[in-house]
Amino acid sequence: MDFARGRREAQHKWSAIAQEWDEASRAEIVQRLDEPVGLVILLSLQIVIVAAQVTIDWRLWRGGSMARPRLGRTLRVVSYLYALAMLGRWVLTRTHAIPIALHWMLAAYLFTLDRVYAGPIAERRLRAAGR
Numbered sequence: 165m166d167f168a169r170g171r172r173e174a175q176h177k178w179s180a181i182a183q184e185w186d187e188a189s190r191a192e193i194v195q196r197l198d199e200p201v202g203l204v205i206l207l208s209l210q211i212v213i214v215a216a217q218v219t220i221d222w223r224l225w226r227g228g229s230m231a232r233p234r235l236g237r238t239l240r241v242v243s244y245l246y247a248l249a250m251l252g253r254w255v256l257t258r259t260h261a262i263p264i265a266l267h268w269m270l271a272a273y274l275f276t277l278d279r280v281y282a283g284p285i286a287e288r289r290l291r292a293a294g295r
Contacts, residue, residue, distance in 0.1 A: 213270065224280060236282020243274035 250267040253260075280286060 217273065220277065231281060231286035233282040233286070236278045236280070236286065239274045239281065240278040243271045243278065246274065247271040 247268055250264045250271070254264045
């Protein structure tokens with residue numbers, strides 16, 4: 165009983181301080197994410213990502229891609245890290261939910277490419293090519 169009472173008193177004492185710190189740090193993080201330099205970097209990265217997606221999809225559409233297990237595993241790990249980074253961004257800022265959801269869609273795209281390069285789709289292509 166004494167431990168529970170002490171914990172409640174500590175939570176009551178520190179809750180106002182923690183809440184002020186959370187709001188201040190969250191505001192600073194959001195401000196840094198919305199700076200013009202950050203937006204220019206973000207836009208250039210998005211253009212590179214879309215160009216890579218178009219190139220990869222074009223090659224897959226034309227049947228020019230074969231199994232690349234190492235690339236597939238790398239894409240899977242990158243997709244996990246990307247999704248976790250966006251989850252961390254959402255937890256820290258608690259804003260920008262729609263862009264974060266779109267980033268999760270990009271992470272899902274990378275995860276899907278893992279299946280193309282290292283999963284059952286790649287195995288079928290190898291069998292069809294006689295390798």
